[in-house]
Amino acid sequence: MTNQAVAAPDKLDAAVLKIAGVVVLGAIMSILDVTVVSVALPTFQTTFHATYAQVAWTMTGYSLALATVIPLSGWAADRFGTKRLYMLALLLFTLGSALCATADSIGQLIGYRVVQGLGGGMLMPLGMTIMTRAAGPERIGRLMAVLGIPMLLGPIGGPILGGWLIDAASWHWIFLINVPIGAIALVYALVALPRDTPEPSESFDFVGMLMLSPGLALFLYGVSSLPETGTITATKVWVPMLTGAVLVIGFVLYSFKPRHPLLDLRLFRNRNLTVASISLFVFIIAFMGAGLLFPSYFLQVRGESTLHAGLLMAPQGIGAMLTMPIAGALADKIPVGRTVPFAMALIAAGFFTFTQVGTDTSYWLLCGSLFVMGLGMGGAMMPIMTSALRTLTSHEVARGSTLTNILQQIGGSVGAAIMSVILTSRLNGSAPIPGLKDPRTGAPVTEADAAIAHQHGVRLPLPASVIQRGLDFVAHSFATTFWVGFALVLATFIPIAFLPRKRKRSPLLDDPAGDGGDRAGAPAMIH
Incomplete structure (x- = not known):
């Protein structure tokens, strides 16, 4: 069995692709759900008569659940086996999706999103562990390109699917659609994934969990x-x-101190993992934080429908679709330190356009810039992940993928908060309209508020000049926020300068079982 893993063919064979299908299906559900909900926030505001800050917790609650459960996934994978745990994660996510569709208040929806997050938080780290063990060290680049499929479908399909379902049916269907997909994924996982043979020897780090x-x-x-x-x-x-x-x-x-901590920070002694993790963390803060604002610009400044906003975001995913398979293949042959800087340069070039946005910026220019950013995304993200995991032993892969997923989650939350705070503080500086107050809060209505309301079809008895002034102010607020994101993208060039520029032999080739035949290193995914 071990020899099979070592002598694995250069290309991903049918056995590995069958297992990859299970993981990709679960990841698609998890990632699509984030992007689908992002375009539904204005709908939640109207439906539940809530403020933007309140409905934003439908995403924040999900993120908090992810952050809570991800640290447990490494230990739990060793203790209970990846198949059982992956199926449990699928079940929780599907159940949470069904509950979300029944919510009749914003509080209920937030609570059900937490249930969803408890399942979703385990899907990605477990999926990465399953696939990495299945393919072997010399095919990790190609493997990451396969795992990148849901990361492509998220930006492409999420906003489009969410916008179409909301416009054609109702917001309930952005959650209900996960139920049949989850049921199929559960059956697929039951059939395709091999039986678990866990031999638990590590004690659970309760003290670490409580902190x-x-x-x-x-x-x-x-x-x-x-x-x-x-x-x-x-x-x-x-x-x-x-x-x-x-x-x-x-x-x-x-x-x-403990021999088996909840999160193995000793892995950061591995230089490649440390450099790749820092690169990924800074990149996620910049890109994921600002990325949430791209559809908001189309919705609030340009007055597009949720479906049209989703379609306008599609070029980013299409660009990534073109470069990700190429980057995955190159990552197995060329050190990532030689390719990732070029990909980041494409991201920076595309991002710069958004620092110049106004109320009538050309859609051809914006979509072209998103396409260029997508090309860079496809060439950067998976190779960085490959660099992080390639030099780990098989026993360390589960813990390493847990570390990188936690950093991504923290980075995404911090980035979203930074961008939201900057945008909100900018919008709050808009001039109030004398005599006009919000009937829900009693607060004065600003020119920016009136302009955004106008773009969503609310016609207020105000001069066109006031609306235009408000729109100009909102557009400038977005541009200012994008400048911060652009600066963070440039900051990413610092850690990626230290990514490996020479190929090194993977320790998995010398000790494929990890720790001299430790049970966690068994290539459980190869049949």
């Missing part, structure tokens, strides 16, 4: 409350942030 999971959740809760409060001095922000930070720092200091 890390609540610490991450509290810290991200405080960060995610920033857009709502607009200031870091608010009790709702700094108290959970500080408490969470203390718990996380406590965990970091403690984690080097």
Whole structure:
């Protein structure tokens, strides 16, 4: 069995692709759900008579659940086996989706999204572990290109699917559609994944869990409350942030003591993993944070429908679709330090256009820029992930993928909060309209508020000049926010300069079982 893994063919064979199908199906559900919900936020505001800050918690609650459960996935995969745990994650995600469709208040929807997140948080790290063990070290680049399929379908299909379902049916269907897909994925996983043969020997790190999971959740809760409060001095922000930070720092200091910590920070002794993780973290803060604002620009400044906003985002995914398979193949042959900088240069070039957006910026220019960014995304993200995992032993892969997924989750939450705070603070600087107040809150209506409402079909008795002035202000606010994202993209060039520029032999080839035949290293996915 081990020899099969070592002597694996250069191309991904049918056995590996069958297993990859299970993982990709689960990842598609998880990633699509994030992008689908992002275009549904204005609909939630109208349906539940809620503010933007309130409906944003439908995404934040999901993120908090992910942050809580991801640290457990590495230990649980060793303890219970990847097949059982993956099927449990699929079941939780599908059940959470069905519950979301029944929500009749914003509070219920947020709560059900947490259930969804508990399942979704395990799908990606477990999927990466399953596929990495299946393909072997010399095919990780090609493997990551396959795993990148849902990352392509997310930006392409999510906003389009979400917009179409909301326009053609109702918001309930953005969740209900996961139910049949989840049922198919469960049956597929039952048939395609080999039986688990876990031999648990590691004790569970309860002390670490009591510090890390609540610490991450509290810290991200405080960060995610920033857009709502607009200031870091608010009790709702700094108290959970500080408490969470203390718990996380406590965990970091403690984690080097137990033999089997909940999160193995000793892996950061691996230079490749450390450099790739820092590169990925900075990139996610910049790109995922600003990426959530791209559809918002089309919705709020240009007055597009959710379906049209989704279609306008499609070029980004199409660009990534073209370069990701090429980048995956190259990552197995050429050191990523020689290719990723070129991909990042494409992202920076495309991103710069959005720092110049106005109320009538050419759609050809914007879509072309998204396409160029997509080309860069496809050439950067998977090779960085490949670099992170290639030099780990088989026993370390589950823990390594858990580390990278946590960093992605934290980076995405921090990036979204930073961009939201900047945009919100900019929009709050808009001039109030004398005598006009919001009937729900009693707060003065600003020119920016009136302009956004006008773009969504609410016709207020105001001069056209006021609406235009408000639109100009909103567009400029988006441009300012994108400047921050652009600066963060440029900052990513610092860590990627340290990515490996020479090929090194993977330790999996010398010790494919990891730790001299440890049970976690068994190529459980090869039949």
